[in-house]
Amino acid sequence: MLFIKDRVCINVLAKDIQNAQAIHQASGGHALIGVLAKDFATPQLAITYLEQFQAVVGDVASVGLGAGDPQQCYHVVKIASHINPQHVNQVFPVVGYTRGKVVRENCIINCLISPTGQPGMVKISTGPMSSNEAVAIVPVRTALIMAQEMKATSIKFFPMEGLKYRDEYQIVATECAKIGMWLEPTGGITLENYQEILQIALQANVKKVIPHIYSSIMDQDGYTKVEDVKKIIAITKELLEV
Structure with a gap:
């Protein structure tokens, strides 16, 4: 089962398929492993890699943009519609558009909203064109309801910069819980702040949480450190009282 106690799994990156295999084993199968569109010259190259990835590692791929880069959004759709991750x-x-193109009905599709510095308000103009226009800032609940209308599974709150936007994150978590949206806190999550970030979501009664932990657990060559994955899973299990 992907989610620990049907509640939490993590999302991490892997340098290559071998690193992904090691992460998968270290996490006990509780990690989604990101493959970023931005890392490939064309969507077809990403599709070829992901076919190999799925054959070796299994059904744990998370097709990503690459630092939330809106210019990659249609590449993600092309990749996901072929791979059905x-x-x-x-x-x-x-x-x-993504939900309409991906055949797999239970595919987890997140919806990226960003902090604004104003608790209770979020930025939704995160697209390839809208991100270059006057910023669209709306109440959290309105953004979440719109995400539900588009058939998003979860809200990706990014970039969090760790606990910099703690008050905003708390409100997002509370509102997600009210309407049954899952939550994916992302950006600046480390071994040091992971517990508090996860705890906020759990205490708010968010249905399912998928924290993204990236560069803070990578070595200088870009490999995700297996021992750090084990530590994060241990913290998660402790919070969930497994």
């Missing part, structure tokens, strides 16, 4: 990362305005 377990998880897809997407910018707010392109979620509905």
